[in-house]
Structure formats: structure tokens, C-alpha cells
Amino acid sequence: MVAGLYGAAGPQRVSFDLEPAEVRWRLRRQGADVEIAIYRFPDMSTSWDTPDAEGTRCWNSTQPRAVLSHAVVEAAETVLRLHGEAGYRKKWIEHSFPVAALDGLRQLHRRNDECRHENCQVSTDS
Numbered sequence: 001m002v003a004g005l006y007g008a009a010g011p012q013r014v015s016f017d018l019e020p021a022e023v024r025w026r027l028r029r030q031g032a033d034v035e036i037a038i039y040r041f042p043d044m045s046t047s048w049d050t051p052d053a054e055g056t057r058c059w060n061s062t063q064p065r066a067v068l069s070h071a072v073v074e075a076a077e078t079v080l081r082l083h084g085e086a087g088y089r090k091k092w093i094e095h096s097f098p099v100a101a102l103d104g105l106r107q108l109h110r111r112n113d114e115c116r117h118e119n120c121q122v123s124t125d126s
């Protein structure tokens with residue numbers, strides 16, 4: 001999802017199922033920055049194909065892409081370290097931890113944003 005921000009892709013969306021509510025993140029690239037908007041819908045069973053504008057926008061912010069990517073890598077690392085990959089899988093049974101996506105994002109971030117932070121140097125499969 002966030003890795004799409006390094007290509008020519010359009011807005012990227014990801015939804016979180018909070019039973020019954022849906023929380024939807026929309027990331028939109030604006031030059032070197034990324035606009036993040038978070039929408040909330042009362043019922044995921046009906047909102048999954050609903051346009052963003054019909055939800056309640058609860059937060060939005062524009063951040064440099066390097067800062068956002070770094071925050072995502074760090075947050076993902078924290079979750080992995082806390083639960084381990086197996087623990088994560090147990091917790092969110094049908095959504096195993098997106099290790100490949102995390103590695104892909106980290107590589108793009110390291111290459112394009114020249115980040116030297118230790119979390120951005122390691123590879124998850126090591």
C-alpha cells in the first residue's frame with residue numbers, strides 16, 4: 001500500500017475492520033509529500049464499496065513521504081517485535097503479517113529517502 005507511493009499509482013487505500021465499523025486510510029501523493037486522510041464508516045458490511053466522501057473524515061495531515069514511510073516501517077517493526085510473526089498470525093488469523101510488503105517498502109524508503117536509521121537497514125528474513 002505505502003510502497004505504491006513510490007510509483008505513479010493513484011491514491012492508496014487500506015481498511016481496518018473494527019466490527020462493525022470500518023476505518024479507512026487514504027494516502028495520496030502530492031509531489032514529495034503524502035496526504036493522509038482517515039475516514040470512519042459505521043458499518044463495514046455496507047461501507048466497503050462506499051466512496052470516501054460518505055464517511056466521516058476524522059483526521060488528515062500532509063507529511064513528507066520519507067517521514068511517513070519511516071513511521072510505517074517503525075510501527076510495523078514494533079508490532080513484529082512485540083508479537084512475533086507467529087503471534088501476529090494468531091491474533092489476526094486471516095491476515096498474516098505482510099512481511100514481503102514491509103521489506104519492499106523498507107527497500108524503497110532506504111533507496112529513495114536515504115534513511116540511515118537501524119530499523120531501515122535490517123531485513124526481516126535475516
Ligand SMILES: [Zn+2]
Pocket residue numbers: 069070073109115116117120
Ligand atoms: Zn527510515
